[in-house]
Amino acid sequence: xxxxxxxxxxxxxxxxxxxxxxxxxxxxxxxxxxxxxxxxxxxxxxxxxxxxxxxxxxxxxxxxxxxxxxxxxxxxxxxxxxxxxxxxxxxxxxxxxxxxxxxxxxxxxxxxxxxxxxxxxxxxxxxxxxxxxxxxxxxxxxxxxxxxxxxxxxxxxxxxxxxxxx
Ligand SMILES: Cc1cc2nc3c(=O)[nH]c(=O)nc-3n(C[C@H](O)[C@H](O)[C@H](O)COP(=O)(O)OP(=O)(O)OC[C@H]3O[C@@H](n4cnc5c(N)ncnc54)[C@H](O)[C@@H]3O)c2cc1C
Numbered sequence: 052x053x054x055x056x057x058x059x060x061x062x063x064x065x066x067x068x069x070x071x072x073x074x075x076x077x078x079x080x081x082x083x084x085x086x087x088x089x090x091x092x093x094x095x096x097x098x099x100x101x102x103x104x105x106x107x108x109x110x111x112x113x114x115x116x117x118x119x120x121x122x123x124x125x126x127x128x129x130x131x132x133x134x135x136x137x138x139x140x141x142x143x144x145x146x147x148x149x150x151x152x153x154x155x156x157x158x159x160x161x162x163x164x165x166x167x168x169x170x171x172x173x174x175x176x177x178x179x180x181x182x183x184x185x186x187x188x189x190x191x192x193x194x195x196x197x198x199x200x201x202x203x204x205x206x207x208x209x210x211x212x213x214x215x216x217x
Pocket of ligand 1: 154164168
């Protein structure tokens with residue numbers, strides 16, 4: 052495993068297991084400069100970013116994972132994006148344009164985990180149901196409406212209570 056930084060990132064439990072695994076060799080501060088081989092991958096050329104030393108490593112396959120780029124270009128004229136191209140949204144996944152929700156890794160401030168993406172999806176579904184039912188949307192409305200915020204945290208039943216008390 053070749054990693055550009057000093058230390059691996061990601062979930063600590065996985066990092067610890069990778070570091071402890073007898074069949075995983077981790078090279079920190081290392082970048083790939085070339086993938087070698089003719090018909091198939093045979094190895095790669097890597098550079099140690101601290102010493103500048105170049106080495107060749109014999110391998111049979113490459114799994115490339117160098118960051119993530121959200122596919123949000125198609126909404127850049129409609130919505131605010133952060134410097135990483137992620138869409139700004141409130142706690143209910145609502146963007147600045149009524150009817151558009153941002154759920155998952157492409158939402159600004161997403162923790163970029165599978166569970167949080169799934170949670171975003173559930174939040175967006177509840178918020179969309181509410182939007183379709185009563186058309187409420189603005190951030191101001193929501194920040195003034197503590198019951199509504201609690202409703203999403205507690206699920207459909209609380210949401211129904213919130214609607215009836217508005
Ligand atoms: C190598 C790797 C390891 C990971 N390991 C973990 C881990 O151990 N634990 C963990 O919790 N998370 C992990 N993650 C993160 C996790 O995979 C993501 O947080 C999660 O998949 C995000 O879900 P998502 O639905 O937001 O986006 P995605 O899973 O990326 O789904 C987006 C979908 O939208 C589609 N799409 C894109 N543009 C368009 C378009 N214009 N029109 C229609 N469809 C479109 C894409 O094809 C894709 O199917 C890992 C991610 C990677 C890449």
